[in-house]
Amino acid sequence: MIRYRTFRNTDPPALTEVWNECFTGRGAYPLRSAGPLEFALFSKPYFDSQGLVIAENDDQIVGFVHAGFGADQAEKKLNHETGVVCVLGVRTAHRRQGIGSELLRRAEEYVRSRGAKDVVAGQVRPYTPFYFGVYGNAHLPGFLNSDPLAAPFFEKHGYSCWRTTQVFERQLQPMDPIIDQRFLSLRRRYDVQLVMAPELHSWWQNCVFGSIEPVEFRLLDKLKGIPSARTLIWEMNAFRGAGAPMAGIIDLNVRPDAQRQGLARFLLSQMMRYLQEQFFRLIEIQCLEGSEPCIQLLRGLGFEQVDVGRSFRKALA
Secondary structure (H helix, E strand, C coil), rough: CCEEEEECCCCCCHHHHHHHHHHHCCECCCCCCCCCHHHHHHCCCCCCCCEEEEEEEEEEEEEEEEEEEEEEECCEEEEEEEEEEEEEEEEEECCCCCCCHHHHHHHHHHHHCCCCCCCEEECCCCEEECCCCCCCCCCCCEECCCCCCHHHHHHCCCEEEEEEEEEEECCCCCCCCCCCCCCCHHHHEEEEECCCCCCCCCCCHHHHHHHHEEEEEEEEEEECCCEEEEEEECCCCCCCCCCCCCEEEEEEEEEEEHCCCHHHHHHHHHHHHHHHHHHCCCCEEEEECCCHHHHHHHCCCCHHHHHHHHEEEEECC
């Protein structure tokens, strides 16, 4: 008989087993222990055991769902108006028995009880409280197409596709030089700087990214003495152990008064050259579907689309 309860401190080893069986797509990190879950969810200051619901059969965990909340616009506190279903998994032998549906119902009830008026399924900014580093690779893109069971399940339960994220990769070994006639003048105007311990600009960014120690590449305007472009990256092998290093781009920003001058292309080309010299094998970045300038920039730098992530949304009665 299936029994449902909330998280207990003794659950992580069994959750690790369920994770490895349920999440096998390209964006999921196989857990060798429960350690990465400590960084990705249990250590977060807003972790609430009531939002992590367990399904048991004869004292064996056969599925779980985890719901939470994103940040408010200022990224200073949680926004309880919109809940988010971060993950939902049921072991293969126990599927098609209504367990996933009941877990989802309980997750929706949890966020509703905290004040949510609607719910997002599949984490995407700004609704990214948990699992950064163990799902999604460079960032949290929603549920990836390489996990094909997610979309039909949530659509069956009244969710509609809300945001689509395109996932791009580029091989760094080997890498031909990137040539652009604007680069000569940009080298005169800007210094490329590597900041090993960059300032994370909000409480929320520190909660989500702090444990993976990202680094920042920036272009410093020599005339104005201020950064005109910056990109935040992290080593995606941080939780993954051995293997050729892979880098994930978390964010890319160019000051509004410096856009359309080739700064993003110049900054990314310098960053990729540095990573290649450090023997990084691959770099990944994600952008929202419809962001044509970003997509054109990436394709022009040799990136190829490798996956698609989707987030779903539903109003709560």
